[in-house]
Amino acid sequence: MVKVLSELVNSDRTAKIPGFYDCIRPLTPHEDALYNPIVEDMFNNPSGQRHWDPLATGVTKEELKRKLMARWRNPSLTIHQVDVSGPKNRTVIPRSAKASVSMRIVPDQEVADITKSFEEYVRKIFGELDTENEIEINIKVVADWWLGDTEDKFFKAAESAIEQEWGQKPLFIREGGSVPAIRWLEKRLKAAAVHIPMGQSSDQAHLNNERIRLQNLHSGKRVIKTFLRELRSLEVPYNQNQQ
Template identity: 30%
Template sequence: AQDWPQFLGPNRNSTSPQKGILRSWPETGPEILWTANIGPGYGGPVIKDGKIWARGANDDKGQSFTHFKSVEAFYKATGTLPLNIKFVIEGEEEIGSSNLTKFLSDKKDLLKCDAILISDTNMFQPGVPTITYGLRGLLYMEVEITGPNRDLHSGSFGGAVANPINELAKIISKLHDKNGMVTIPNFYKHVMKLSKKERENFKRLKHSDKNFAKELDVKELQGEKGFSTLERIWVRPTLDCNGIFGGFTEKGAKTVLPSKATAKISMRLVPNQDPQKIAKDFEKHIRALAPKSVKVDVRNLHYGYPVVAPLDGDAIKAASVAASKAFGKKTVFTREGGSIPVVVDFMKKLKAPAVLMGLGLDSDNIHSPNEHFRLENFEKGIISSAYFLDEFSKT
C-alpha cells in the first residue's frame, strides 16, 4: 500500500491551537500456531480470565483501540473534542514499514501536529503506569554460507569438503567474546553512556533478577558483564541469532552434507550507533571469519534507528499525569529494549515529540502463540487516553 486511509476525527474543522496524532498499527508477524484450547486466534477474540485472547490482542490491536474508544467516549460525553486529532494507521511494521517514510514526507502538511501519541510498548509491572522514553534501534541481517554446488552424501564426501552448517556455527560462535561483548570491530565506538541520573532511576524501579529468571524458567541470567539486567536490555547494544537452517530438518535421519546454511541475525542498537555503518562492519567481520572453502552472502533485510526522548516536554508531562490519574499510581519512566523504527521517522518528518504510553505486559505473549491483553489495561488505557486529551489541551 502506497497510501493509507486517513481519518480526521469529528473535530476536523476545529480552530483549536493544539493538535495530537494518535498513531498505532495492527502489527502481527508471520502465521503463528495457536497452542492452547482458548480460541481460534485469527478467527475472533475470546474473553477469558480477565483477558482478551487473540492474534495481535496486545501488539497492537488492543493498545491502538484504546485511543479510538477514548475519542468516542469523549465525544459522546461532551459533544466535542478538546483538540484536533488525526489517526495514522498502517500494517507494515513487521516488514519494515517501507512505505511509511514516503507517506510521511508526502503528507507532512496534512499531518502537521504538536505531539505524536503511540501505544506499542509495555508497562514496567502490572498496574504501574509507564511512559517509555527510549527505544533501541534494529539491524536485521541474513548470512548465507555455500559450500559444494549440491547436497552431498556425508559418507562419500564428509571430511573432504567444508560443511556449511559447521562453518556457519563456528562463525556465530565467534560473534561474542567471553565477557558477552559483540566482536564486530567498532561496534561500541559511538555507544552513548548511561548517565548517573538514569542509572539511579533504574535502581529505583526495583527490578528482581530472581523473579525475572523464574518467570522465564531459566536457572540464571546471562549477558554482557559489568551491567545490570535493565541496562543490558534497555541501553546496551546486543547481537542475537534469530534463526538457523540448512540440510535435513525433517523427521528421521538422512546423512546429508548440505550445500547451503543460513542464519538470521539481529542487532539491537542504542543512541549514536548507525545501523547502516554497522551493517557494513558486520559484513566485513563475517567475511573475515569465514574460511576460503565456502562462499559468503550477507544481506541487510531492514534496519531502524534508536531514539531517546526528552522528559521535560508538554506532551510527555501530560501523558504522565493522565496515566497516573487512570491507574491511581505514580507514573514511572523507562527505556525499552525493543524497536519501533518509525518513531524516528515520525519525529523527524513531522518535527514533533513522540510519547510512548504503553499498556502491554511482558507476559502477554506478543508475537507468540496465545497472545492476550488484560481487560484492566484495556479499560484504563481508554481512560488514560481521554485524560491525555484533556491534559494536553491545557498546555
C-alpha cells in the same frame, strides 16, 4: 557457518564486531536514577515478577541494575536461527546453510556504520577459514534507534495521565522497541513520540494466547483521553497570522 557465527560473540555475550560499542551515549545521572525505583519494585514485590525472582537468585540491586541496562540501554547482537537446505535428514550433507542475525543499536550509533563494520568483519572471518565455499550477506531490514525524553512536556503529560488513572507514577523503562517508523515519524513530522503501554508482562506478547486484560484496555483508553486533555492545556494560543 558455525565457525563464522561462533566468532560474532564473546564468552561474556558481548559482540566482537569492531567499533560496536564506540558510540554509545554515556549514562547520565538522570537516566541512572530512573533504574532505582524499578530495582526497588522488583525486590519489594518479587511475586510480581513472572519469569524471574531476584531474591531467589541472590542478585544484588547493583547487579540487577546492570542486567537491566544490558537489556534496555546497551546494544546487542543475537543469532536467531540457523537453517540448512535439503530434506533435513540427519545423514544428508546440506548444500548450503543460512543464519538470521539481528543487532539492536542504541543512541548514538549509526545504522550505516554498524552494518558496514558487520559485513567487513564477517568477510574477514570467513576469509581466514581458507575454504572453497562462498558467503553472501543480505541486510534485509534496517531501522534507526529511538529514545524518548522523559523530561519534555509530552512525557510529563503522559506521566500525569497515568498517575490520575492508576494512582501512582509510572516507571520509565527503555523497552518496547522494534517499531522502525517511530524515529522516522519524529524526523518527518518534527514532533515528539511517546510510548504508552497498556498491557502486562504476562500478556504473552507475540506468543500463543496473546491477550490484554479488559481492565488494562479500559484504563488505557482513559489514560489516552486524559493525556490528550493534558496536551490541550499546554497548547500555545492560536494565532491567525501563523501558518
